Amino acid sequence: MLKLLYQRLEEVLKIKKFDTAIIGAGPIGLFCASFAHLHGLKTVTFEALKEIGGQPKLLYPFKEIFDIPVFGKISGQELTDHLIDSAKDKTTFQLNHRVTSIEKNDQGFIIDNDFQVKSIIISTGTGSFSPKKFPLKMDETIEKRVHYFVKDPSHFAEKSIGVFGGGDSALDWALELAKQPGTKINLIHRRADFRGLESTLQELKCLKNVQVLTPYLPKTIAIRNNQLDIGLKQVGQTELLQKQFDQIIVAYGFRANNSIVRKWGGDLEDGHIKVSREMETNIPGIYAIGDVAAYPGKVPVIGLGFGEAQIAVTAIMRALFPEKTLTIHSTSI
Template sequence: MFLVKIQNNHGKVILCDFGKEHLIIKNYDLAVIGGGPVGLFTAYFARLHGLKTVLLESLNDLGGQPEMLYPFKQILDIPVFKEISAGSLISRLKDDLDDSVAIVTGHKVADVTKNEDGSLTIDGEFQVRSLIIATGNGAFKPKKFPLKADAEASQRIHYFFKDPQFFAGKTVGIFGGGDTALDWANELAAYAKVTLIHRREQFRGMESSVQKLQDNPQVSLMTPYLPKSMEMAGGKLAICLKEVGQPDHLETLAFDQILVAYGFRADNRFVKKWGVELDHGLIAVSRSMQTSAPGIYAVGDACGYEGRVPVIGIGFGEAQIAVNAIMRDLFPEKTLTVHSTALSK
């Protein structure tokens, strides 16, 4: 299979994959980059407006951080639902999509170029009339545990998990002090003996989560401590911890498994190659979610503006704003449907 350019019946040049048996034209109104909750909703809302849409996700599975990090977590700030697990939310969002949305997983977008007619070419494979970036915090790479680990130890160090039963009956150490670490500790306390190690006395997560941990006899809190050294001993990970501010105060704890929640290295700098400007590491957008590059929009935690709150519900609203702006731009002759009661599948 090789890439060729052909001219359609309207005289427009489009990119195609020319195979031995048939011709596949990859031509869309809109590409959504990012398959997390906001990206999934963006593709769904675009479909409601009749936009021919392709969704591109760098991971092999859809769902982003909620699916990878905390599918069991109950989310409390999604409109309509008093509470819904992250896994259920992603499942519902995926179910909303049908065959009218092309989904491509395992595709990390590298190159976006502007064509003479104003369209955009993505990685020489897709030609689109508009683009919405919904990549969240960018590169999905966890910050690694700072201690050297051999092959045996590495098998006991985890940065994600989906099935709490894997840790049943084990002694588990969790390193970190944000919402992810707190959520993991609260979830695994029903299955395992948990120790939460954080470098500060205060946690960065929700106070209600901290209180729940403090009241749970299955959870021990080690603060303020940092990992100093590690070795395998008796089939367990023996980790030496040093107290912050007290370098001579060391404690060694043994774990069957450890989870590391030191966060992720946020990186949206790749969009600068596409002519998209950043503001303090986030994509700068207008009130219509338009970036500095014509035809390219950004929604969700990838973008930033004064007063923005980084929650999923806000991203859903931004997706609607961006899609409406794209509709006005691509189809100025159409009367735009903007009322929820007027939209239908």
């Protein structure tokens, strides 16, 4: 009996406790984490990917954004860097963790059996992203040289790089990596026409260290002489062109999946979660902000999402700590 009791106690102690869980570390979840910290909330932030930043980081890191308050213009990457800088050390990040289960209990909610939280803020945007994979079988050694995200372009200096894809991301990454010292870039696309910006393509074609190969499909991959050896088949031909790279970037795009939100039981409207003026869903204690939230007049932009994070955190403070006098202005905190 005593043994069982100890076992139960151990199980309970393993559960990690937080005031608030933020699900999704896109721009809105990231801002929310730093704003919640400012008000003294202990938060855990879940992100399905190992990269944080959401759409601006994954889909348009090099595009300039013109409607973020205070910044006249800022690239998706720069915005992400600022948001990460503000949020780091202010929340417990759980990366590579796609939240699948939320269960109600007498202390609030249990997330994925492991995290006890008093409230939840859902900021899953358009859904959990997963990169479209390179279509060849690869072992671990090869996979280490295949990248779906580029964290730091300077790591690719002095390397020969294959960039696969035909959209803006492929073109933008090829251009960014071509600027690094000593790089040799091959941009490889399965069609003759690119979907990405024509002016970027023209810029690339003028660079001495860039070769554009179309229409080619990757057919074989192996490591030879400490390099990736990739067999490329020209569409309509049979022979393979063998190309050697130190690393490859796969920019085939991302799939977003928000179907999990349905499982959590909130009221939905076209796949988005309906919220009140306080950003609360129909389940007390669960809030939704950013692109995933729906209410009359909603505009899915970052500036508005920042405001929604402030409304949700304020509502949570009032609900969790009704005895506290809430300081609204950060200048007075």
